[in-house]
Amino acid sequence: MSERLARALRRAAREHAVSARAPVADAADLRLNLTELLDLHGDSTTAVVLMLMALLTVVPIAGAGTVLSLGILAIAWGWARGRDTVDLPDRLGALSLNERWSGRCLHGLAWMYERANRWLRPRWSVWSHSATRWGWGVWIALMAAVIFLPLPLGNVLPSLSLILLSLGWMFRDGIALAVSALMGCAAIAYTASLAHLLVQLVDRARGWLPV
Template identity: 30%
Template sequence: MQQDESFDGGLNAKQKPSRLSDIVRSMETRQDTTIGELADSLGERAFGALMFIFAVPNAIPMPPGTSAILGLPLVILTWQVLMGRQTLWLPQAIRKRRISKEMLERFVSKVTPIMARLERVLKPRLGFVVTSNLAERMIGLVAFPLALILFLPIPFGNIPPAAAIACLALGLAERDGVAVLVGYVLSAASVAVLAAVSSALYAAAVAFLTTLFGG
């Protein structure tokens, strides 16, 4: 999403963009909204902001079904980051998906205080990690498989990849290379944890079947 003038939401380079906490705080929570309306309200800054908005509810306590609503858009979004798209595209079936006002209210109330604390340390730095087209594609390369994992119905499998994607999204949106590096570390840890859990579940299943059938 490298742009000729500035990445930050299509703003002039001399203008200071809104921070993610401002974007989240300004979200309309008095009525249901659609994913398309939410994406349109973010403009050209949609990539980093939406990656965060779609990922972080899966890392905190939210109503059941959250991953089913937000998981597929996150897969599509991270794929476009990987492909280096400069403008966001969502199919109409995804754009028309509704997000309830209750889910939005809960998201805003839980996330805004956390973001306010994080933004005290987030700042543009280590630009080579985040500002080039190659760096942005690398973020997509890491985030896309994590989004696939998050979308799949893996027991207890949502939180680690969601936290990693949220951290990558913060780095992308705030141009903070340190946050991106932390996201890479969390991504590796997520894969390790999920691999360990999958191995344990497989071993337990084999042991159960062996005991059951006397193998």
């Protein structure tokens, strides 16, 4: 499956690059949205939608992290309840990338699937057992909350955690899921350290104010 997806995305990336170089290219036609990226996968499984939304949270689109974190939170609810497919709301599906990031996203997804096909395989099955779905649903919601916070580079680690979770679930690879948990713990630690720093700065600023 991942090998087929990688080939399809590489082909789409080449076609995108050719259109971008054409002298009469219409820039509007080179912008991809979330629905179009999903259509390239041929399905709308919950894991695929989660991976795409997590990937887009680190793309520099104003307000994308906030909007997508709410969508990821909705996915967490469906994930915990055992839903394997999801329909995107129109607002989320219409979220589009500019020409440059559309091409980068296609190349990045193709690279991701190529590596996944090479490295991931079914193992450590207890991590991907159906009984763990509710726990991963809670985890997804927690990562969505971290993404929602306006922190510098705060979306990177939780996004990586969710991408690994999605791939690990698709391949039933427990090691990928374990690494996802480690990435998420690092994201929580980063958030907590920034919150602690902010509290210290506020306390220090209060000390400078006249009594």
